[in-house]
Amino acid sequence: MGHTQGRHAARALALAALVVAGAATAQDRFDGYLCCNMRSDGSWISDSNYAENGKRVIPAGTPVSVTGYGRYRTKVEIDGKRQAIGNDYSRDLDDAAFARRYVVTEDPAAKIATWPAKVQAAVKQSKVTPGMTREQVLTSLGYPISSENPDLESALWRYWLDSFSEFQLHFDAQGRLASITTDPTVQNRVWVP
Template identity: 70%
Template structure:
């Protein structure tokens, strides 16, 4: 059976209308909280979360307003200042989903308050320690970039403190941190004893 051309164009219009709400979700503006400790130069927060000179850590749980979207970025307001969270290395994630990773609805402070003191202190210092869960590592260090870590259930996550300072977080069979592999200087920056 052949479909007349006018029916086909009507089907395409209907399909476009159905997909419009999905495209609109990337423009969603909302208030929330920073999922994790993130480093900023004052205007830009990269998903690489490098620890470079001049950057300060914005603590997990900081109130954040998503104000709009740009090319590979989520525009936010933090403490009254405009910033952008850049999707520099996780571009396989849709921008709306990327925004929801970093700006969450529930304040993580309530969960953190229930953790053992050693874990709380490590998260506060943007470090990791033995026994942390994946969620606790995310709060302390941010998300590992998806281009290098496509499976968050993997037993190894790769992070970088800078372009040349990689460290790898190992998880045991129970999903808890069992160690970190890196050079001694980077280890001092990321590991809490």
């Protein structure tokens, strides 16, 4: 094969790879609902879900369209606005798994409506209360970052309100939230006794 033919063959293979990659990305575009309460600055939602000033809570069950992927991010449209859910701390998950963690096909609002009033009130405030199941905690606070919480069946989950304000949630043998370990200021912001 001549030099020119080799270049054409290489271009054809590269183009074919792009077409295949584009097809895979197109298949991963879907509509769904936000799994959990997530905080946004208007364009970025981090998997850390920090409760920093200027961020608003987008409630669990909000309709979401996954429109594409970028470097460690899932591109979404929420209420007609483009945003990205950033995979800042859960990079052990690939793009598709990360997207399906946060954008679910079944609207969680129907399930939330069946939960006890105290649990519903806590979820509405992005807080937790004793007796919540793991699913209820996830809905209220989002997923704990997987780099610090590789096993969601663990009795201890670690969260942060910001870079410096850690709190730890302890689950009992039945998988119910039993207690919190943190300083009093953080506890007042996330815990409903």
